[in-house]
Amino acid sequence: MDVVSDAISAMRLGHPSSHRLRMDGVERTRLHPFGGAGFHVVLKGGCRLLPDDGDPVSLGVGDAVLLPHGTGHVLADSPGDTEILCGQYRLDCSRIHPLLAELPRVVHLPSRVGGHLELRAAIDLLAGELDETRPGSCVALPNLLDLLLVYMIRSWMAEATSGAWPRVLGDPVTAAALRALHSDPAAPWTIERLAAEVNVSRPTLARRFTTLVGRPPMAYLTWWRVILTATLLRDTSDTLAAIAGRVGYGSPYALSHAFQREFGTTPGRYRKATARGGEGQAVSGRS
Template identity: 45%
Template sequence: MDVLSDMITVMRTGEARSARVEWAAPWAQEFGPVPGAAGFQVILRGPCWLTPPEGEPVELAAGDVVFRPHGRGHTLGGSPLSRADGPSCDPRTVARFASRTVPDPAAVVLCGGYELDTDRTHPLLTGLPELIHLPAHLGRHPSLRSTVDLLAGELLNPRLGTDAIVAALLDTLLLHILRAWLDQVPAGGWALALNDAPIAAALRAMHLRPERPWTVASLAGEAGLSRTPFARRFTALAGQPPLTYLTWWRLTCAARLLKSSDAPLTSIAAAVGYSSEFAFAAAFKRRFGTPPGRYRRTG
């Protein structure tokens, strides 16, 4: 699995949700904050305005995609002065996949949300801005547009297999949104780290084989650099030294295995690069504040 896919897989939990919603004018809808979640809206028919709790309203047109990676709330409406008078939308309380139609809609929006485990949030996501706005441009992000069309079609006209198709499309859409963002952001941070060939090679090695006894020298070999230049370059781009990231990745993978499998602690320890259950348990408790056995039993 590539690094970006790995990042998403290890963070995702629960079930993604999505809805295709039509509004008749005048309209406004509040989307409440949802801690531990990321949400998106795709404007299928507009225009409309997104008003965050703080900051200026953002005008959106048909085809625009907005992504809120940190679960903050906002309002969508037909004008920047629109005020919602109905209940706030909480994706946790609506049907997993839904569609609502009205006569003569002024706006049609594809909405969705992902549950994320805050214990396993990758620094790529924590470093994203509050709002990612991907404006529609002819011929731009064609894969993203195709995924949106497929998702909207399945929600509007569900058939046999729709549940499985929508679930897969939601994960695909999240990856396409992050791809598009990484392609357009200014160079710096994780965006640059993932696009830097030597550092990306070292990251792929760590993600593919976290159980190996990696050293700075062996990771530098994967990157095709000597030890000191590699360590400096990795730290500058990723914001932490390579072995610090390796430890974080190992324990994050272990946390996911504890929640998603019944594998014994000795097997999990070996799978993420610890030679003994005792060493693994000590490192895990330092990271998560609780022993791995208790972590597995809670939630």
Template identity: 40%
Template sequence: MDLLSEVIRTVRVGSATGRVIRQSGPTGIRFPAFDGSGIHILLRGSCWLITEDEEPVALRPGDVVLTSSGAAHGLSRVPHPLAGLPLVDMRPLPPAPGPFDFEFLCGCYQLQHGHAPQYLRVLPDLIAVSPDYAAHPELRALVELLKADRSGGAQMGAGATLPALLDLVLVHVLRQWHEQQGAAGWPDTHDPAIAAALREIHEHPEQPWTVERLSEVAGLPRTAFTRRFTTEVGRPPMSYLIGWRLSRGARLLRETDAPLSSIARQIGYANEFAFSGAFSREYGVSPSRFRAGQAAVRGQEAASGTG
């Protein structure tokens, strides 16, 4: 079951932004908490990943930081309290000229409503990965393409290329982190019973699933299934099911013109009213307003050509 593909499909319910940032001086910059997910790729120099509660993590060129669900963090040339770092200016500015201590790519999916996709939400808030570029030269090529895309200012087609490049980089980084961490590092499961239930939820969200039906798919007693599913995935079965249905619904609202009644049926709701109520509780906005907001973002991206 390729859960990475499902992650990427649901990440893009927000707008993609990115730029190259160059930093000099003894300290660094701070990224406030935000609704979304993002990555940093260190291109030159060395720095430290700074968080509120954890020890600083040393980064070297090529290292990647994944912000799975928008946690506050910073990058600094020397270890430094997070609160003391100046806030970053995330306007689409060209890279600063002149000498610098470290340079990195910054890209993110900014969400207007709701939360980061649930598979990213159950990951650690911040993940540092040292990719094996020798074994995966395609990742280095993607980084170079992303750097060129973000270093040249506004270009024709940039609004389309940035999300595609971020998608591919995120897939490679998550896959390598998963390989480095093993089963304990990823919310996917090596438990065949739970994997069977997840597969059915992902492939057939329209089915009238209950804990009883899912436990039958898994071949487990209901209580044992609920306990193992919650341990493996990080959420109880029905909570996960609702989250997955609504993530799929958000993607369909963004990517299609299908009527609400059709989307409701595709993701397991009896009618558009049931879907609208559940969606509004999760995202804080009605499906219609969500769709209109997403269309406005895409229009702005197309007009600016900057992504």
């Protein structure tokens, strides 16, 4: 797994949803704040997106916009018929990865000839699936929506002029270290072993990783193991001892202590809260 895939997978709840929105004339559509991320793609006409907190964004045909923090907003139609592809991803914000945390409230991805080819292809495929019911649509739609989210984040990273994570994943040493940690979080990592894995000295790795990511490599690994634990507590019936082995802890006691330090609650209480439908929102992470 890579960092972007892991960041999305750790937060995702259930299946994403999508629909077509048709607006006629000068009507307005209000979308309230949402516990997750939303997106719009203008298929026909044009409109303005008016976020609750921020500047208006004018959208034309082919433009995509991602609202990664579920910001409430209004879609204000320009005169004429407008058709918009809309979707939502339910996310557990108690486990937000810093990669996704630093995304702006509104990510505008204008349509450009020759630009964002993968994103454009995913939009075309998704729009086609929504046009009619086809064999396999129940599998195709959620997977296309997941693909669309990845391509929107990729496109933002390719164009971002600020923010740490485009620099993090563009740095060969730090990116290689993150890939190693995410590929095998249960391995008995030490700073020496990780430095050898990415073929640099320990001081070089520690300096570059800490400067770019904002925490030392082993502190990041500890945090990520706890985030994985939360996912496994919610999505599986594994015992805490089994989970401890999967995420690299020698005992359930040690894992429980680290989990409580991060989430402010015990693993057992966290699991009960998510089983009741709290989806992890009954607790607040300390990331």
